[in-house]
Amino acid sequence: MRYTNKSALRMAVAVLALGTISSVAVRAEDAKPANAELANKLDPNAKELDDKVLAAAAAVTDDGGKYKDKAGDPTFHITSDGKKVDWFTYSGYRSYHAECHVCHGPDAMGSSYAPALKDSLKHLSYSEFMGILAGGKQDVSSSDQKVMPAFADNKNVMCYADDLYVYLRARASGAWGRARPGEKEEKPDSAKATEKDCLGG
Numbered sequence: 001m002r003y004t005n006k007s008a009l010r011m012a013v014a015v016l017a018l019g020t021i022s023s024v025a026v027r028a029e030d031a032k033p034a035n036a037e038l039a040n041k042l043d044p045n046a047k048e049l050d051d052k053v054l055a056a057a058a059a060v061t062d063d064g065g066k067y068k069d070k071a072g073d074p075t076f077h078i079t080s081d082g083k084k085v086d087w088f089t090y091s092g093y094r095s096y097h098a099e100c101h102v103c104h105g106p107d108a109m110g111s112s113y114a115p116a117l118k119d120s121l122k123h124l125s126y127s128e129f130m131g132i133l134a135g136g137k138q139d140v141s142s143s144d145q146k147v148m149p150a151f152a153d154n155k156n157v158m159c160y161a162d163d164l165y166v167y168l169r170a171r172a173s174g175a176w177g178r179a180r181p182g183e184k185e186e187k188p189d190s191a192k193a194t195e196k197d198c199l200g201g
Helices: 002-030 036-041 051-056 087-099 126-135 161-173 189-199
Strands: 061-063 066-068 137-140 145-148
Touching: 051 161, 087 161, 087 189, 126 161
Parallel strands: none
Antiparallel strands: 061 066, 137 145
16 A cells, blocks of 8 residues: 555656646746847847947048047947957957956946946947046935946056947947957057056056
8 A cells, every 4th residue: 555655646746747847848938038139139149230329430540450430539340241350349348358347247238236338338428438437437316326436547447448448339339249259450559559558568
């Protein structure tokens, strides 16, 4: 009698487990994103183009590998069907993930306590960006307090401030997606000299 009860118990547990697995499988299927836009946010190579930001960021001059827009502000230059970036976009990616991603999230996507810089750079000018980077920023409300520290004295940030701006601008326009740049232009001599002077090396 005891063995029959154990056999029946095992059978009941197996049936319950099988039912749970199929139920979970159905729920997982139901949880798939309903539209391609949401699914693309999970794709590291997806790009969300913003035509207005992209047009404003168009490179019109090349100053020895440092590209500038019509206003003279630094910008990105992506070639080879979107696979090859200029040096400053690459350097900005590295600097961002060394100094900024802990608060602002990987690939400038934001976090629960800092905004998505890929969205902020849609409306921040070069001078506004530099001012916030150097001087910090506080957003205080009755329910929330967000404080970005000033980085004016941090050479690991300020020596690469233009690079950060260029990378974030590429993210904001959608010209560069959520991926580490692979192909890149050579590091310009001007970038080497500026880096050496800034870091004091």
